[in-house]
Amino acid sequence: METTFLQDIKARYNIVGRDEKLNVALDTALQVARTDLSVLIQGESGVGKEIIPRIIHDNSLRKTKKYIAINCGSIPEGTIDSELFGHEKGSYTGAIGEREGYFGAADGGTLFLDEVGELPLTTQARLLRVLETGEYLRVGSDTPRRTNVRIVAATNVDIPNAIREGRFREDLYYRLCTINIQMPALRDRGIDSVLLFKLFAMNTASKYHIPEPIRLSAEGEQTVMAYKWPGNIRQLKNVVEQMSILEKGMQITPEVLYRYGIVAGQGESYAISRIGKTSSEGGRHDWENEIKWLANAVMKLRSEVDELKKHIISEHTTPQTPAPLQLEGQSIMEVPTMPVVAQETVQPLYIPTASMSTTPRHQFDDIEEVKEVESLNLEELEKRNIIRALQQSHNRRRVAAQQLGISERTLYRKIKDYGLEE
């Protein structure tokens, strides 16, 4: 049931949707707003978690005090304790002045810890202490400070799984989720996907002065509702923006949607494929095995390059005619899964051997070249895999990091190192 209050909240925060699960989430947020209980918001990437802490703060007795939102996943591990809890002057190299930290700055207000699942374990211990005692220590200080902060946290990580894997403290989890708010996935929200489609179509048309917003045909509506939207509302918004520009004024049919990868019944959910499901279910993509396979492939590639080195050395030390290199069809190519990366990876190995026979060279040049090729291959392999994960996750770095089995922080660094920033 939708109360007038709920309708007002939706209007005030531009929240579109009629789904009952969405209503329950908003209603819970409103009910707990006036308490000081910690809240944990869970839900897949792109479902709209970030509006909830704002609603809680604005409807709480703390609304005149500070609201500070922090993305725990984007703060480097080396400075996160100091950013959250502050530091004393000279407490570490580079700590020129003292720093108050967000827990001090938000005193009396609300602190939104987004992507809380990304917090390092040492920071989790500090967070647990402040949640339990209201006290914290600045980095480099042993004098406890008091703070009165209400914590709202959000995550798209499967925390029980992170607990099992030793990446998240169980005691902190239970302390954080005194109140648990579950934001529903778009695929489970029925007609809401169509309502949101219309909203984003209107917004984009007005933003770019397009006379007619795009509109869905009746079959198009069915397709939008039956697609699984792995990137949820964020993905829907991106797709509608693209179509609004490229299909100006068009009626959007299943055929048009198909060109944007929107097909009824399709749209693999990374969250589902990773959380609590086995790889054999529903033919979903098995990232875990793929990553294991990739690690294996890298190992094999290394041993093949070693073989190649030995071969070149023996070629230069024995005067007979060199035998052709037999890399094709070897182990790395025979692994049945993930053929794309494997083939691309093996390919560059042929380049130096081909050039060897045509160009006069110093005998050790080839060995140096193989070394180069070896590092090129491993780096290329990693780079291509990162590009692929980013493409498949529609540039959502958190999802890409999950696919690659690395932390988001590491992915950020690698994107920078490989110059893959947009």
Ligand SMILES: Nc1ncnc2c1ncn2[C@@H]1O[C@H](COP(=O)(O)OP(=O)(O)OP(=O)(O)O)[C@@H](O)[C@H]1O
């Ligand atoms: N009900 C809604 N009505 C309109 N727009 C919405 C609604 N919910 C979410 N959005 C929009 O969807 C996008 C994704 O929302 P948000 O950033 O809150 O996702 P999230 O759950 O925090 O995802 P992540 O876990 O990846 O950070 C935002 O652009 C947001 O404005």
Ligand SMILES: [Mg+2]
């Ligand atoms: Mg978010």
